[in-house]
Amino acid sequence: MSRISAAKRLELIRNKNRPTVNDYIPMIFHNFTQLHGDRYYGDDPAIMAGLAFFMGIPVTVIAHVKGRDIDENKRSNFAMPHPEGYRKALRLAKQAEKFRRPVVCLIDTPGAFCGIEAEKRGQGEAIAKNLMEFMSLRTPIVSIVLGEGGSGGALALAVCDELMLLENALYSVISPRGFASILWKDPTLETQAAELMKITSEDMLELGVCEKIIPEAEGGAHNDPQSTAENISDFLFEAVQRLIKTDVDVLLKNRYEKFRKIGMFSFVHE
Amino acid sequence: MGLEDLFKTVRDRFKDKDEKSSPLPETHKKPEIPGNLLFKCPRCRATAYMEEFEKNRKVCAHCDYHSRLTWRERLDITADKGSFREFDGDMVSMNPIGFPDYEKKISRLSCECKTNEAVVTGECTIQGYRAVIGIMDSHFMMASMGSVVGEKITRLFEYATERKLPVIIFAASGGARMQEGIISLMQMAKTSGAIARHNEARQLYITVLTDPTTGGVTASFASLGDVIIAEPKALIGFAGRRVIQDTIKQHLPDDFQSAEFLLENGFVDMITDRKRMRKILSRLLKVHNYRKQEE
Numbered sequence: 001m002s003r004i005s006a007a008k009r010l011e012l013i014r015n016k017n018r019p020t021v022n023d024y025i026p027m028i029f030h031n032f033t034q035l036h037g038d039r040y041y042g043d044d045p046a047i048m049a050g051l052a053f054f055m056g057i058p059v060t061v062i063a064h065v066k067g068r069d070i071d072e073n074k075r076s077n078f079a080m081p082h083p084e085g086y087r088k089a090l091r092l093a094k095q096a097e098k099f100r101r102p103v104v105c106l107i108d109t110p111g112a113f114c115g116i117e118a119e120k121r122g123q124g125e126a127i128a129k130n131l132m133e134f135m136s137l138r139t140p141i142v143s144i145v146l147g148e149g150g151s152g153g154a155l156a157l158a159v160c161d162e163l164m165l166l167e168n169a170l171y172s173v174i175s176p177r178g179f180a181s182i183l184w185k186d187p188t189l190e191t192q193a194a195e196l197m198k199i200t201s202e203d204m205l206e207l208g209v210c211e212k213i214i215p216e217a218e219g220g221a222h223n224d225p226q227s228t229a230e231n232i233s234d235f236l237f238e239a240v241q242r243l244i245k246t247d248v249d250v251l252l253k254n255r256y257e258k259f260r261k262i263g264m265f266s267f268v269h270e
Numbered sequence: 271m272g273l274e275d276l277f278k279t280v281r282d283r284f285k286d287k288d289e290k291s292s293p294l295p296e297t298h299k300k301p302e303i304p305g306n307l308l309f310k311c312p313r314c315r316a317t318a319y320m321e322e323f324e325k326n327r328k329v330c331a332h333c334d335y336h337s338r339l340t341w342r343e344r345l346d347i348t349a350d351k352g353s354f355r356e357f358d359g360d361m362v363s364m365n366p367i368g369f370p371d372y373e374k375k376i377s378r379l380s381c382e383c384k385t386n387e388a389v390v391t392g393e394c395t396i397q398g399y400r401a402v403i404g405i406m407d408s409h410f411m412m413a414s415m416g417s418v419v420g421e422k423i424t425r426l427f428e429y430a431t432e433r434k435l436p437v438i439i440f441a442a443s444g445g446a447r448m449q450e451g452i453i454s455l456m457q458m459a460k461t462s463g464a465i466a467r468h469n470e471a472r473q474l475y476i477t478v479l480t481d482p483t484t485g486g487v488t489a490s491f492a493s494l495g496d497v498i499i500a501e502p503k504a505l506i507g508f509a510g511r512r513v514i515q516d517t518i519k520q521h522l523p524d525d526f527q528s529a530e531f532l533l534e535n536g537f538v539d540m541i542t543d544r545k546r547m548r549k550i551l552s553r554l555l556k557v558h559n560y561r562k563q564e565e
């Protein structure tokens with residue numbers, strides 16, 4: 001498989017016809033029943049969550065809601081969650097733990113929302129809490145990056161037993177645009193930034209950040225959403241089958257180790 | 271807008287002010303006529319003689335802004351004399367994404383800041399109580415979190431979990447370290463996992479949020495303390511002020527994302543003056559049944 005550049009992939013994931021969770025959920029799950037609200041403040045339309053059957057197995061689905069057009073995007077705040085979105089995700093993850101249901105997170109976000117209300121309601125705390133709680137959640141968690149995996153806003157749904165990226169999906173600490181504007185004071189250098197940052201699915205595999213790359217339809221998922229959805233189902237099925245058979249203590253130990261070993265450092269000699 | 275600048279934070283915000291006013295007390299800043307003899311408060315613009323300001327633990331006598339300390343200054347006013355034993359002081363960053371000149375920058379800062387990284391960790395006593403401690407130093411790459419910060423914090427919690435010890439972290443950070451790409455983001459998950467285990471061992475974790483605590487550090491270990499203390503007037507938040515301003519296109523109140531703002535909104539337990547910090551910390555350790563060390 002020849003590598004497509006990060007810059008080209010930036011274009012692919014911005015393609016107006018790239019499938020979103022609204023397309024994928026009915027193709028992958030059955031009887032999806034949406035559940036709303038964080039029980040404290042409100043219901044965040046940027047994160048959709050609910051119950052469904054996956055290949056006959058009851059699961060909890062938590063997903064960022066990218067819109068397919070401007071109206072849908074306005075309704076879901078361009079998939080940029082507020083704290084109540086992360087708190088809804090945590091509530092339903094805890095519920096999944098109670099009923100021993102696997103959790104499937106579908107990630108597609110530019111990042112957490114930056115605004116006054118988000119700060120007032122503790123955006124940082126909400127994300128931090130998810131990281132800590134997901135790390136010790138006693139049920140399998142599989143996360144899949146469908147398009148954009150933007151920084152802490154993506155990570156809040158990506159502490160998991162197995163992380164997969166769609167072939168053209170990107171995962172980064174900051175958007176290439178943001179990276180360029182900080183480092184070179186010029187956001188238009190985003191393609192250069194994208195190349196430098198190591199953000200593609202192959203990079204994630206090499207860096208030990210993700211476990212699997214899910215192939216997309218030839219030329220990108222938008223060319224054949226159905227076959228891409230089937231690929232997602234196949235990969236997801238293999239992982240869920242394996243993880244539900246794993247002893248929960250082993251699962252948690254492996255999850256901890258998966259993140260524990262990420263980092264590159266050395267020691268200066270005296 | 272969007273995530274562009276999720277982690278672009280304080281540095282820019284304060285650069286503005288720097289340009290308008292005089293430099294922060296950083297020795298490598300270009301000296302102006304009064305040189306290092308004057309402190310000019312970045313919050314209220316009041317000036318004071320550097321000597322007085324330093325005697326006052328680097329707190330602005332006029333507005334009570336608790337300005338930034340080096341790790342060494344923080345250690346000196348926190349730990350019992352001679353009690354500190356450092357962990358992993360020789361751990362240094364590598365360059366996971368091959369970022370141009372990253373190693374050069376690190377080694378220059380290592381000399382300037384007298385530490386190999388943005389956090390110094392170890393063990394000490396505070397008014398006789400044994401604690402495991404981490405001190406972040408914003409003079410080192412804005413105390414951004416990369417592999418070394420993540421690893422040192424994680425090891426700190428693992429050490430404390432194993433020995434049933436309390437952890438105290440003085441947080442300060444501009445966020446994730448972009449130069450390490452996705453690896454820096456993963457440190458948020460790694461540290462939070464280590465805290466989860468420390469929790470399961472039912473040990474106390476205290477965070478002290480100092481100026482500035484933002485981005486990925488706010489969104490991970492800094493927000494996970496059993497008790498969260500903030501220093502007066504410290505900037506604490508997730509997103510950068512300018513990013514928010516660009517999004518909403520309206521003026522933000524001066525106290526937005528201040529320690530006081532967080533207290534009002536329920537995200538910190540208390541705001542504690544530097545003078546009383548040791549007393550408060552030791553009282554918290556005592557109430558959690560940790561024992562004073564025998565002389």
Ligand SMILES: [Zn+2]
Pocket residue numbers: 311312313314315316330331332333334335
């Ligand atoms: Zn002042």
